[in-house]
Amino acid sequence: MELVRGLHNLRPRHRGCVVTIGNFDGVHAGHQAILERLRAHSERVGLPGCVVIFEPQPREYFAPQAAPPRLTRLRDKLALFEEQGIDRVLCLAFNRRLRELSAEEFVQQVLVDGLGVRHLEVGDDFRFGCDRSGDFAFLQESGKRHGFSVESTNTVAESGERISSTRLRQVLEEGDFQLAERLLGRPFSITGRVLHGQKLGRQLGSPTANVQLKRLRAPLNGVYRVSMELDGTIQKGVANIGTRPTVEGDGQPHLEVHLFDFDGDLYGRRVTVVFHEKLRDEQRFESLEALKLAIQADLAAARAQWGL
Known part of the structure; x- marks a missing residue:
């Protein structure tokens, strides 16, 4: 698995891939389902599967002391991505410059010019860009203009509840490590x-x-x-x-x-x-x-x- 730190380190050989974007804190069972879809699609079309993540995570940038506690540090997250068969990770520094990108600028600079995305997998509640102005519908329109397909990932549930990093933190706070293991797919x-x-x-x-x-x-x-x-x-x-x-x-x-x-x-x-x-x-x-x-x-x- 290849780690690329920042847009400035992308090269022409990195263009043309299948992409998903997110924090992936915990790399829990819900995340693993997204990564499996990414890997399966990349194999079908014969292109690398790439995960785009941010360091620090956006909420850590805006309010470090109030941000939720990390479930996985970057080093551990990368090891888990590799276990899931991911080909490449683009780690973007979440700073003032990235924060101020409009949704259109993010699509153009990161997805189109930087990665040459051919297919994008994101949750239908995904928001991005300055003031979180970009959403799933915006990505679909962008895909039509720039020539990439967009699919929403299916929600993964445990006992009728959506698996999320927030839910996992709550389960850990309650000390329910058996349920935490089911949500994570590992202890x-x-x-x-x-x-x-x-x-x-x-x-x-x-x-x-x-x-x-x-x-x-x-x-x-x-x-x-x-x-x-x-x-x-x-x-x-x-x-x-x-x-x-x-x-x-x-x-x-x-x-x-x-x-x-x-x-x-x-x-x-x-x-x-x-x-x-x-x-x-x-x-x-x-x-x-x-x-x-x-x-x-x-x-x-x-x-x-x-x-x-």
């Missing part, structure tokens, strides 16, 4: 590099791996039963994700994982933490001793659930 996980932290876990009797989040906000908050695959072996443990209100910190979300009966060196490794069950919300304790007792209770509860 919910967070991948990041293990960094050196404050070593507070060691002082509290439960050393933890500090997993880099690289998010303004985290999609989870609390204490969870988790697992991690290391060198072909599933390691079981407990994770805390939140701002650590009991200890003085930077106010940013952190992911700390304690693995049972493990004393290996994880520093610098990229790891994937799989979430299975929420044990409790994050809370502020009056003392480190009270926090230590709560951690011991969390570990005991998780061990019992794991049958350890």
